[in-house]
Structures are given as C-alpha cells and as structure tokens.
Amino acid sequence: MISTTNASPPRVDSAVRLVHLTKTYPNGPEPVAALQGVSLAVRPGAFTAIMGPSGSGKSTFLNLAAGLDTPTSGRVIIGDTDLTELSPDAVTRFRRRSIGFVFQSYNLIGHLTVGENIQLPMLLDGRRPDDQWQQALIDSVGLTGKTDRLPSELSGGQAQRVAIARALITRPTVVFADEPTGALDRRTGDQVLDVLRGTAKRFAQTLVLVTHDPHVAATADEVLFLADGRLAGELVAPTSGQIAARLVELGR
C-alpha cells in the first residue's frame, strides 16, 4: 500500500515517509517551487515507479528522498530515521548504510574491479560484506565469474548490473533508481530492468524508481505521478497503456 495525499499521511510501517515536503530553488527574482507539499509513504518491499511530465519535480523528489539534497521544509523519514534532523555528516553515514542509489550513468570507479566496486559502500563504512551474501547478489545480477574485470571491460548492461549489486550490498532500507535503463538500448534495458526488479523482489528490497518510460513503470507494483511539484495520483499495477494515458492527461 502506498499513501498519496498532499496532506500528512497516516503513520504506517513504511520504508520511506515524506511529510509536507517542499523544495524551492532560489533562481534569482523568480524562485522555482519544484516540490510543493508532497506527503507519501512507501511500504517495505514494494517497487514504486515515479512518473510525471518534464519539470514536474521527479529528480528533486529523488534527490531529497535519498538525502542528496535538503528540503526547504518538510521531513524525509527512511525507516525510523528522520534525515532532516541529522547533521550533513550523519546523513552521509546514514546514506552509506541505509540507502542505495542506481544512477542512469552507472557511476562506477574506473580503477576498481567489479568486485571492489560492489563492495565499496561496505568498505567505506568500515565493514566487509558477508561472502555468501555478496556471491548471492553477484549471481542474482548475472555477473558470476566477472568480478575481476574493470569497468572499461564491461558493456553498458553489465556496468548497470554492477551498479545494482553495489546499491543492494548493504541491504539498505531503500534503493532509489534514476532512469536506470535510460542509457541502454531497449533490449539491454529490458534485461537490466528484469535484473533490478527480480533481485529486489528476491531479497524483499524496497525500490523507488524514476522513469519517463511507461513500459518500465508498468513493471512496478505502484506508479505515482507528479505534476507541477505535487502528487497527481497513483495507479496500482497498471498497464503501460493506462500509464501513457495518464501522462497525456497530465500534459506530458
């Protein structure tokens, strides 16, 4: 279940809870109100897609929810931790442990091997991943036998599989993904999406994904729509046709 109101959501057992979230960018004389009072809760284990017309606030939403940027007002609660009450250093530490992020452009470290890239969030946190868990993850994303390669020796699809394993290695409370198939051709993108969705389901990983692609969003449990910085409805397990129709209504 996901709650999508512009008012305060009921207290629920949630992986992500946003309360009256606003973000205004001080763009000279004309500040931009990119988010205008968004409240929602994401159920643990759910796969939620975020969609909306260009400029509707999707990237702003993702950056705030993942602690990459700070809101103008409102609260971001991941599990039972309110990010907006933490110091910047504490947010960085919390993100390492409890938030995974998959970028469109992979963001792998070029001189580290596949295995080292995957382990990095654990190592930065002064921990070592459990060998069995790491192997299960590598197998699940289809990188068995490729852990000694360098990123330059990988295809785009393989690189994104590394990024997916890296995002999940800490068993975070939530993984956020920003257009994770946007740089891939359709066939490779579909395979990577299957890997992301399948691995998240297998390990009961909460996943929140921003996409422009109705075909990608149609694989989610729920699709949330943003328009002009506000929530503009949700669809549960929709078809890509239903999603496309909703986007047309919202003036995609």
Ligand SMILES: Nc1ncnc2c1ncn2[C@@H]1O[C@H](COP(=O)(O)OP(=O)(O)OP(=O)(O)O)[C@@H](O)[C@H]1O
């Ligand atoms: N760093 C920034 N400084 C100033 N304005 C910004 C900044 N980032 C975003 N905006 C503005 O905030 C609004 C929301 O932008 P955002 O990037 O969140 O939308 P989006 O839905 O992700 O768009 P797109 O689908 O085109 O990527 C837009 O009007 C945008 O111009």
